[in-house]
Amino acid sequence: xxxxxxxxxxxxxxxxxxxxxxxxxxxxxxxxxxxxxxxxxxxxxxxxxxxxxxxxxxxxxxxxxxxxxxxxxxxxxxxxxxxxxxxxxxxxxxxxxxxxxxxxxxxxxxxxxxxxxxxxxxxxxxxxxxxxxxxxxxxxxxxxxxxxxxxxxxxxxxxxxxxxxxxxxxxxxxxxxxxxxxxxxxxxxxxxxxxxxxxxxxxxxxxxxxxxxxxxxxxxxxxxxxxxxxxxxxxxxxxxxxxxxxxxxxxxxxxxxxxxxxxxxxxx
Amino acid sequence: xxxxxxxxxxxxxxxxxxxxxxxxxxxxxxxxxxxxxxxxxxxxxxxxxxxxxxxxxxxxxxxxxxxxxxxxxxxxxxxxxxxxxxxxxxxxxxxxxxxxxxxxxxxxxxxxxxxxxxxxxxxxxxxxxxxxxxxxxxxxxxxxxxxxxxxxxxxxxxxxxxxxxxxxxxxxxxxxxxxxxxxxxxxxxxxxxxxxxxxxxxxxxxxxxxxxxxxxxxxxxxxxxxxxxxxxxxxxxxxxxxxxxxxxxxxxxxxxxxxxxxxxxxxxxxxxxxxxxxxxxxxxxxxxxxxxxxxxxxxxxxxxxxxxxxxxxxxxxxxxxxxxxxxxxxxxxxx
Numbered sequence: 369x370x371x372x373x374x375x376x377x378x379x380x381x382x383x384x385x386x387x388x389x390x391x392x393x394x395x396x397x398x399x400x401x402x403x404x405x406x407x408x409x410x411x412x413x414x415x416x417x418x419x420x421x422x423x424x425x426x427x428x429x430x431x432x433x434x435x436x437x438x439x440x441x442x443x444x445x446x447x448x449x450x451x452x453x454x455x456x457x458x459x460x461x462x463x464x465x466x467x468x469x470x471x472x473x474x475x476x477x478x479x480x481x482x483x484x485x486x487x488x489x490x491x492x493x494x495x496x497x498x499x500x501x502x503x504x505x506x507x508x509x510x511x512x513x514x515x516x517x518x519x520x521x522x523x524x525x526x527x528x529x530x531x532x533x534x535x536x537x538x539x540x541x542x543x544x545x546x547x548x549x550x551x552x553x554x555x556x557x558x559x560x561x562x563x564x565x566x567x568x569x570x571x572x573x574x575x576x577x578x579x580x581x582x583x584x585x586x587x588x589x590x591x592x593x594x595x596x597x598x599x600x601x602x603x604x605x606x607x608x609x610x611x612x613x614x615x616x617x618x619x620x621x622x623x624x625x626x627x628x629x630x631x632x633x634x635x636x
Numbered sequence: 637x638x639x640x641x642x643x644x645x646x647x648x649x650x651x652x653x654x655x656x657x658x659x660x661x662x663x664x665x666x667x668x669x670x671x672x673x674x675x676x677x678x679x680x681x682x683x684x685x686x687x688x689x690x691x692x693x694x695x696x697x698x699x700x701x702x703x704x705x706x707x708x709x710x711x712x713x714x715x716x717x718x719x720x721x722x723x724x725x726x727x728x729x730x731x732x733x734x735x736x737x738x739x740x741x742x743x744x745x746x747x748x749x750x751x752x753x754x755x756x757x758x759x760x761x762x763x764x765x766x767x768x769x770x771x772x773x774x775x776x777x778x779x780x781x782x783x784x785x786x787x788x789x790x791x792x793x794x795x796x797x798x799x800x801x802x803x804x805x806x807x808x809x810x811x812x813x814x815x816x817x818x819x820x821x822x823x824x825x826x827x828x829x830x831x832x833x834x835x836x837x838x839x840x841x842x843x844x845x846x847x848x849x850x851x852x853x854x855x856x857x858x859x860x861x862x863x864x865x866x867x868x869x870x871x872x873x874x875x876x877x878x879x880x881x882x883x884x885x886x887x888x889x890x891x892x893x894x895x896x897x898x899x900x901x902x903x904x905x906x907x908x909x910x911x912x913x914x915x916x917x918x919x920x921x922x923x924x925x926x927x928x929x930x931x932x933x934x935x936x937x938x939x940x941x942x943x944x945x946x947x948x949x950x951x952x953x954x955x956x957x958x959x960x961x962x963x964x965x966x967x968x969x970x971x
Contacts, residue, residue, distance in 0.1 A: 419863060445865030456857040458719075460910055471853050472865040479848075479913060480640060525864070 469524030512543030708923020711897025732795030737761020819944030895953030
C-alpha cells in the first residue's frame, strides 16, 4: 500500500493559545482512518489544518507527495472534500446543494451547469439514496437526510480524500449505521480514502481500518483498532475505566463502559 | 421544464412588466399623454407635450430604472455576502454618511457655488463611511461580517446625531433643503448624470455576474465556499466595495431612497429561489419596476404637488416586509 496522505510534524493553533503540536500520521491509499479523542483534544483543529482553514505554524501536509499548502484552493477542492458537523441551513434545494460540489470544476465563464455535472450529481444522489428528495429544501430535511446530501455534494467533487467531521454525532442509531455503511461502501467500492473524526469508539472499532488517538493536541498512538483501542490507552486518554471485549460477529473490539457503583462492587 | 426555461420566463415576465410600467410612467401625470401619441409627440419638438416627455418624464423614468435596479442589485449582493436577509446598502451606514455630507455642504453653503457639489458631498460622505466601516471591521486581514454590521449601525447613529447638530445651528431656510434631499427624488434633468447613472448600473450588473458562482457557493457558508475552491475573503471584499460604490453613486444622484435594497431582493428570492444566476438579473429588474412605480405614485397621489419618493418606498416596502415577516412559515424561515 502506498501512502496517499501524510501529516508531518504539524503545529498550528489559535490566537487563544490552544494548539496542536508535532502531529504526524500517515494515511494509506484506500484506508478508512478514524480520529478519536476527548472533546478539546485537537481533532477539529487538525481538520482545519488539513482543510486549509488554519495556517500551519510548522510542519507540512502532503497529498500524493505534493504539499497542500502550495495548492490553489480550487486544486485542493478537486482532491479533498469535507463534510462538516454542521450544515448551513440555507434555503436551497437538495439538488442545488449537491450541484455545488461541481463548483471546483466550473470554467471561469461557465454560466449553466454542464450535462456532465448534472449527471455526476444525480449519480451520487442515487448512491446516497436522496435522489427522491432532490426538490426538497435543505431546511425541510431531517438531520440524517442533510448529511446524505452533504456527502453526495462532497462526492460530486470527485475527491481522492474525504474528510468527515463527526457527521453522525447527532443522528439516531438507524441513521448512524446507515451513514457508516455508506462510508464503508464508498471506501471499499470507490477506493476512496476517508479520514473521519468519530466520537463513538465502537463505531470506530467496527468500521475503521486504522485509528489515530489524540490527547491535548498531540497524537498519542496510531494503528489498527485492535492496537489502539486497548483499555490501557482508553483509560489514559479518556480518564475513564472501561472493559474492552470482542464483537461476537465481526470479531472487532468493543468498548464497554462500567458504572461507578459496579466498579466499587468489584473492587470491594 | 428545465431550469433555464424557467429562468427565461422569469426574465421575460419582468421585462414585460417593466415595459408596461415605463409606458404608464410616461403617460401619467398632471398632463396625461396617451401611449399611442408618444411617438408623434417625440417627432414634434415644438409641442408642450414634447417638453414634458423629453425633459421631465423620460429622464425620471430612466433614472428610476437605473437607481431602482442598482439599489436592489446592491441589496441582493450584500444579503448574499452577509448571509443575512436584513442587510441592505443603508443598514451599513452608507446613507447616514451621505446625508451628513450633504448636510455639511448645505450648511456651509458649498452647494451655492456649484450645484454639482451637492451630489459630490453625498458621494464623499458615503465613501468615507464605507472606508470607516471597512477598516474598523478588518481584524488581522480578515473581514468580520458581524463587526461590519454593528459598525455600520453605529456610524449611522453618529452621522444622524451630527446631522441634527448641524441642522440645529444652521439657518431655517437651509433645513428645508436638507430634509428634502434626505427624502430622495428622481427629479434630475442633467443628461450627463442620467446617462452615467444608467451606464454604472448596467456595468455593475455585468460585473456582478462574474461573481455568480462565488455568491452561490457563499450560500453554504464561508468555510464551505472555501472548501469548494472559492476565495471567500477576497470575493466578499470586492463585492462589498462594488456595492458600496454603487450605493454611494445612487445616493449622490437621487438622495436617500430606502427599502428598495432590502425588500425587493428579498421578495425576488422568495419568487425565483436563491440561485444568484437568476437572482441578480431579476432583483435588478424588479427594483427598476418598483422604483418607477413608486415614482408614479409619488407624483400623482397629491398632484399637482409631489411627494418625496422615499416616503412611498418606505411605506410600501416597510409594510410589505412586515407582512412577509408575520406571514407563513415558509417566508419567515429564511429571515
